[in-house]
Amino acid sequence: QVQLVESGGGLVQAGGSLRLSCAASGSIASIDAMAWYRQAPGKQREMVAASVSGGSTYYVDSVKGRFTISRDNAKNTVYLQMNTLKPEDTAVYYCNVVLRGKNYWGQGTQVTVSS
Numbered sequence: 001q002v003q004l005v006e007s008g009g010g011l012v013q014a015g016g017s018l019r020l021s022c023a024a025s026g027s028i029a030s031i032d033a034m035a036w037y038r039q040a041p042g043k044q045r046e047m048v049a050a051s052v053s054g055g056s057t058y059y060v061d062s063v064k065g066r067f068t069i070s071r072d073n074a075k076n077t078v079y080l081q082m083n084t085l086k087p088e089d090t091a092v093y094y095c096n097v098v099l100r101g102k103n104y105w106g107q108g109t110q111v112t113v114s115s
Contacts, residue, residue: 002026002104004095009109016085016113022078022095022106029073032098036069036080038091038111045094049080062088085113 003025012018020036028034035050049069050058059067068081078095090113095106 002028002097002099004097004104004106006093006095006106006109009093009111011112011114012085014085014087014113014115017081017083018085018111020080020082020093020095020109020111022080022097024076024078024097026076027073028071028076028078028097028099030099032101034069034071034078034098035096036067036078037094037096038089039094039108040088040091043091048093082111085111087113087115089113 005023006020008018008020033052036048037045038048039045048060048063049067051069057069066084071078092108092110094108097104
């Protein structure tokens with residue numbers, strides 16, 4: 001069982017940056033994949049960024065060149081660096097990891113970008 005706790009969300013002006021963190025209760029060294037999702041009011045949850053164990057990464061077109069997913073195995077933490085934020089990035093952001101075929105989710109952290 002893995003518990004995930006996100007942090008780093010908040011209110012930022014357009015053009016600003018935030019770094020989201022997702023701290024895992026156990027080792028993430030052997031995870032199959034990690035991802036960040038977001039859900040804006042009235043919209044479906046979408047995958048924003050993902051990284052699989054082989055090293056491949058995926059970014060939704062709207063964040064390419066602005067967001068970067070990474071992890072620190074020593075700290076059991078997954079990150080999402082978000083730069084040049086836009087009002088349309090406003091959403092609740094969720095961390096997801098897949099370990100031994102099981103999905104684990106964090107509770108979400110709110111990101112609000114003002115224009």
